[in-house]
Amino acid sequence: MVILSKAAIEQFSYVRNKQAAALFPPLIPTVDLSKPDSKHHIIKACEEFGFFKVINHGVPMEFISRLESEATKFFSLPLSEKDKTGQPKPYGYGNKRIGSNGDVGWVEYLLLTANQDPNLATENPENFRDALNNYMAAVKKMACEILERVADGLKIQPRNVLSKLMMDEQSDSVFRLNHYPPCPDVVQSLNGNVIGFGEHTDPQIISVLRSNNTSGLQISLKDGSWISVPPDHHSFFINVGDSLQVMTNGRFKSVKHRVLANSIKSRLSMIYFCGPPLREKIAPLPSLMRGDQQSLYKEFTWFEYKRSAYNSRLADNRLMHFENIAAS
Numbered sequence: 627m628v629i630l631s632k633a634a635i636e637q638f639s640y641v642r643n644k645q646a647a648a649l650f651p652p653l654i655p656t657v658d659l660s661k662p663d664s665k666h667h668i669i670k671a672c673e674e675f676g677f678f679k680v681i682n683h684g685v686p687m688e689f690i691s692r693l694e695s696e697a698t699k700f701f702s703l704p705l706s707e708k709d710k711t712g713q714p715k716p717y718g719y720g721n722k723r724i725g726s727n728g729d730v731g732w733v734e735y736l737l738l739t740a741n742q743d744p745n746l747a748t749e750n751p752e753n754f755r756d757a758l759n760n761y762m763a764a765v766k767k768m769a770c771e772i773l774e775r776v777a778d779g780l781k782i783q784p785r786n787v788l789s790k791l792m793m794d795e796q797s798d799s800v801f802r803l804n805h806y807p808p809c810p811d812v813v814q815s816l817n818g819n820v821i822g823f824g825e826h827t828d829p830q831i832i833s834v835l836r837s838n839n840t841s842g843l844q845i846s847l848k849d850g851s852w853i854s855v856p857p858d859h860h861s862f863f864i865n866v867g868d869s870l871q872v873m874t875n876g877r878f879k880s881v882k883h884r885v886l887a888n889s890i891k892s893r894l895s896m897i898y899f900c901g902p903p904l905r906e907k908i909a910p911l912p913s914l915m916r917g918d919q920q921s922l923y924k925e926f927t928w929f930e931y932k933r934s935a936y937n938s939r940l941a942d943n944r945l946m947h948f949e950n951i952a953a954s
C-alpha cells in the first residue's frame with residue numbers, strides 16, 4: 627500500500643479544488659435589501675440556485691456579536707453542563723448525532739423552538755436567552771421582509787401570503803446553533819473532506835443562516851457539482867426550503883447543502899428555519915397556477931411533512947413521497 631505524506635495529500639485536494647473552482651467560479655448571488663428592485667434579484671436567485679446572500683439586511687451587528695459570544699461561551703462549557711440541556715428530541719443539545727435516524731457529523735449543536743422561550747439548563751442563562759430573543763426577533767423581521775419581496779416578485783397578493791405563515795403565533799419555526807470544532811482528521815483523510823453536516827435540503831419555507839468567518843458551507847448546483855460558499859460574517863445566507871418549492875409548484879428548488887469540517891478553525895453558525903403552523907396546508911399558491919397546470923405534489927399539512935421528514939435520513943429526498951405522479 628502506498629502511504630502518502632501530508633504534503634502529497636494536500637497537493638491532491640488542492641488540485642481537485644482548483645479544477646472545481648476553474649470550472650465553477652464562485653457565483654453566489656448577492657441581494658442588497660436596501661435596493662427597491664431587490665425582489666427581481668431574489669426571484670432569479672431562488673429559481674437558479676435556491677440560495678442567495680443578503681447584505682444591508684438591517685439586523686444590528688450588536689445582536690449578532692452578542693449571540694455569537696454567548697453561543698461560544700455555551701459550547702466552551704464542559705460536556706456534562708451542556709448535556710443538562712437534554713438530548714435533542716428533537717430540541718436540546720446534540721453532539722455528533724444529527725436527528726434520530728443514524729446521521730452523524732463533526733458538529734455539536736443546540737436546537738430550539740423559535741416561538742417559545744428557549745429552555746436552557748445552564749447556570750445564569752439570562753444573558754444567553756436575552757441574546758437569543760433579540761437576535762431571533764430581528765432575523766424574523768428580515769425573513770418576513772424577504773418573503774414579502776418574494777410575493778411581490780412573483781406578483782402574488784396579498785404580499786404577506788408567505789410571510790404570514792412564519793409570523794403566525796403558532797408558526798413552527800426552529801432555531802439552531804451549530805459549532806464545528808477544528809477537525810484533526812481532515813488532513814489525514816484522503817480527499818481532505820470530513821463531513822460536518824451531511825448533504826440535505828431544509829424542510830421549511832426558507833432558512834436564514836449566519837456564520838462566523840470560517841468556511842465549510844457548500845451548495846449543490848443543478849448539475850450536481852458542489853461549490854463552496856465564501857464565509858461572510860456580516861451577511862446572511864438564505865436557503866429555499868422544501869415547503870417553498872412546493873408552494874411555487876417547483877419554480878423554486880430547495881437547495882441541497884452540506885458543511886465540511888475545517889482542520890484549523892472552528893465554525894459557528896446560527897440558523898433560523900421559518901416554518902409554518904403545523905395545521906397549514908402546504909400546496910402550490912393558486913395564483914401561481916396557470917390554466918390547467920396541475921400540482922406537482924399531493925396535498926399535505928406541515929404536520930404530515932414534518933412527521934415524514936423526521937423519520938428520514940439527512941440525504942433523503944423527502945419530497946419524493948409527496949409527488950403527484952399524475953402530474954408528471
Ligand SMILES: C=C1C[C@]23C[C@@]1(O)CC[C@H]2[C@@]12CC[C@H](O)[C@@](C)(C(=O)O1)[C@H]2[C@@H]3C(=O)O
Pocket residue numbers: 716724725726727729737800802826827828829830899935936937938939940
Ligand atoms: C436527520 C434529520 C435531522 C433533521 C431531521 C431529520 O430526520 C431530517 C431533516 C433534518 C433537518 C435539516 C434542517 C434542520 O437542520 C433540521 C432542524 C430540520 O428541520 O430538518 C434538521 C433535523 C434535526 O436536526 O432534527
Ligand SMILES: O=C(O)CCC(=O)C(=O)O
Pocket residue numbers: 802804823828835837843883884885895897
Ligand atoms: O451549519 C451550517 O452552516 C449549516 C447547517 C445546516 O444546513 C442545518 O443546520 O440545516
Ligand SMILES: [Fe+2]
Pocket residue numbers: 826827828833883
Ligand atoms: Fe440545512
